[in-house]
Amino acid sequence: MQTDTSTRQSHNLIASDRVEGTPVRRSSGEKIGTIERLMIDKLSGNVAYAVLSFGGFLGLGQKHLPIPWGRLAYDRTLGAYHLDLTDEELKAAPSFAAGQEFDWGDRSREVEIHNYYRVPPYWGAY
DSSP states (O other), X not given: OOOOGGGXXXXXXXXXXXXXXXXXXXXXXXXXXXXXXXXXXXXXXXXXXXXXXXXXXXTBTOEEEEEEGGGOEEETTTTEEEOOOOHHHHHHSOOEETTSOOOTTOHHHHHHHHHHHTOOOTTOOO
C-alpha cells in the first residue's frame, strides 16, 4: 500500500539519524552549528546530550559542545533546534576538539556542563 506523503500526520517522535545533522540556530535564525550525535543514557533510555559541531573551517579547529538535551527545543519555524547563546558564551562553553575523545564516565565534567547551561542533570540531584 502506497502512502500519500501529503496526508501524513505529523507526530512527536523522530529517528536519531534524522536529528544528526540538524541545524542549531539562535532566535534570529542565525546558525550556530549542527547536531553531530546524541548521547543516550543506557539505563534510563533518555537522551542526555546533543553534541553540537561548532566553528572551524573545513573540519579544522572545529569544536564539539555537549549540550544537555533539556536545553534545546525544536522550533518548527526555524526548522532547527533553538539555543540562544552569544558567541562568547559558546566559546567559553565546556567543549572538546573534533578529533578528541570525551570521557563520558567523568561525572565531574558532566556536572560542569550542567552548571554551565544552568539545567538540572539528567541523572537527578548531585
